[in-house]
Amino acid sequence: MNLFTAILDGAVAFVRRNPLFCLLILMLALFAPSVLGGIAMFVLYFILGIILLVVVLMLVFRWRIYRLRQQVEEQFRQGGGPSAGAPSGGRAAGREGEVKVYKTRAAAEKRVSSRVGDYVEFEEVETESEEEDNR
Template sequence: MGILTAILDALLQFIRRNPLTCLILVILALTAPALLKGIALFILYFLLGMLVLGVVLTLLFRWRIRKLREGMEEQFGRNGEEAFGRRAGERSQRTGTVRIRRTSDAPEKRVASDVGDYVEFEETHDER
């Protein structure tokens, strides 16, 4: 019973906010019911189409996420094993120890030494 009164209240609020639209709908219902039926069917098909489109897009999104997850599992190993090049059960040697490894054979300096000028400067402090 509460849902019926909520629907009626919402309908009355719509009529109060849009009296001209409701008047046009009543005139259409009385004078051209076939036209009103066509408009109602169009709105119904439009809403159903949007619903189907939403379901299809949701399924496509879930499928794509599943494929990405499977790709990551293949790349990093299943269940965290071999994640980032080490086994899940392994620990580093000591906590707080930092190791820096060279990962590529890139040269130290990428710009030739004769490029640019050296500008000597001195830091000054303004005391105001």
């Protein structure tokens, strides 16, 4: 009963806010029912089309999420995660510790001025105490 009362109150409030529109609808219903019926059918088809579009988009979204979840699960099954060390190009990881370097493109010209400073080449050297810590 409360639902019926709420719907009726909403309709009355709509009529109070839009009296000219409601009068126009009433006149169309009385004097040109076919025009009103055509407008009503257009509005009905438009609303049903929007509802259908929303449902289709929701289904497509759910399907995409399902596919992405399946791909991530497959990656975890194959190698322990998406960042497990294998490049994303689909190449299989080599032996542990093996390093491969691929040249992708020519090196760009440096934009640093010659007055910036000198390049110092250095090399890390382990001391005896660091070697004992690593054991």
